[in-house]
Amino acid sequence: MNIDVFIKRRKELKLSQVKLCEDICTQATLSKFENNGRVPSLTILNKLCARLGLMVDDLYQDSMASTAKIRDLLDRAEKELMMENYQTVIDILAKVKPEKIEFVPLKTQFYYLRGLLNALTNQKPVDIMFDFSQILDDLDDSHQSIFTQLAYLGSGVMYSREKQNDKADFYFSKIFDYIKENQEKTEVKEDKDNHYLRILTLIFFTAEYNASKGKIKISDELVKMGIDLCSEYHVTYYLPRLKLQAAQNAISDNKSTTEIERLMNEALAFAHINDNQVVEVRVAALRTQFEKNK
Incomplete structure (x- = not known):
């Protein structure tokens, strides 16, 4: 990290350490950063850089690769x-x-x-x-x-x-x-x-x-929330696991066989799409157990 970039900008703006860290952190925290290279938390560093018109990435230009x-x-x-x-x-x-x-x-x-x-x-x-x-x-x-x-x-x-x-x-x-x-x-x-x-x-x-x-x-409320979020952002990473959890919940809740089969089929379909072999195995095991208990 090139702390000199930070210090140079602060001095260019004629900001004292006291003024810069006001409502963000203590002067001791800022002093340790500038003088000893003690990096503060991400939240504090983001706020300090923003006040200087910098981004945190600007402090890492020498090592961006x-x-x-x-x-x-x-x-x-x-x-x-x-x-x-x-x-x-x-x-x-x-x-x-x-x-x-x-x-x-x-x-x-x-x-x-x-x-x-x-x-x-x-x-x-x-x-x-x-x-x-x-x-x-x-x-x-x-x-x-x-x-x-x-x-x-x-x-x-x-x-x-x-x-x-x-x-x-x-x-x-x-x-x-x-x-x-x-x-x-x-x-x-x-x-x-x-x-x-x-x-x-x-x-x-x-x-x-x-x-x-x-x-x-x-659990059902959270599963629905997760599925809606997957749909909103067009991401499928969690859909196999969310659908599998929904199927398990449906079994625990004594839902209809039709609904349980649908959820297991959807979990399996999304597992195929994502090449998630772990969920594929779990769906097969769940289906076997479900058929046995019917």
Whole structure:
């Protein structure tokens, strides 16, 4: 990161540190950034740069090629994670060294992806919480970006798999409240290209969790919300899993055989489109169990 670009612009505008950081952060935070290279949270850095008429990317012009490569890798890993291609995600993340990432949003994305991957593959809780602590206690310590919610999500998944239901409930309740509050705000300035995909991640796993707790009505509400979002943005990554969850909910809710078959067929169709073999196997298993129990 070229902090000199930041300092030069501040001085060109004749802004003191006190004036620049007013209502954004403490002078100590700004001083540590300018003098010691201590990068503040993404939210604070965005606001400071905006006040100077800069974008955060402007501070990384000398390393844009490397930054672009890392961004491409992490975006690909994020999509593969949605498709449950965990080994592919492991291979991609192994190519990225977090200590070499200077761009705060990309470092935050890395820790989110590795933390959630570890939660979904039942790795050690201490390793999972380390990654999320990087976000919650440092990179997004003001808890203003969606990455805080994604860190809550990974924590909820981990505690759910550890059968610590009270802790899982705590995190998934916070996420559900966030989803409801932001239902009409699917685009934000922080990362409008990926934001709706991350909202889908929150929606899907919260729907899955509520279904596992027998809260089918809430799960159905979230599934519908997710399907509507997929339709709005013409994205199919989550449709196989959402349709499969809808089929499972329909079975739990004793819906008609016609509706259950339709949902299973739709889940299978979208799984074929997305080459999601995991969902294909799950649909086959669900269909077999459903036929056996009829």
